[in-house]
Amino acid sequence: MDGEQRRGRLGSFVVGGLVGASAALAAARRRRRREVVRRTPQGLEAFEEAPCYHEVVARERDELEA
Numbered sequence: 001m002d003g004e005q006r007r008g009r010l011g012s013f014v015v016g017g018l019v020g021a022s023a024a025l026a027a028a029r030r031r032r033r034r035e036v037v038r039r040t041p042q043g044l045e046a047f048e049e050a051p052c053y054h055e056v057v058a059r060e061r062d063e064l065e066a
Helices: 002-033 051-065
Strands: none
Touching: none
């Protein structure tokens, strides 16, 4: 009975090690993808082409010049 318990524990240890290693690899891949440097915050680039954005920029520029 003792030998069967050891085999079960060893198998559980091996499976746990494989699951942990695959999780570590997946986390490393996700971390590498996030290292992309953005010049503008995500999502704001689309608004920079909108006419209302150009109006606000022009209004702010006029206020600074006055």
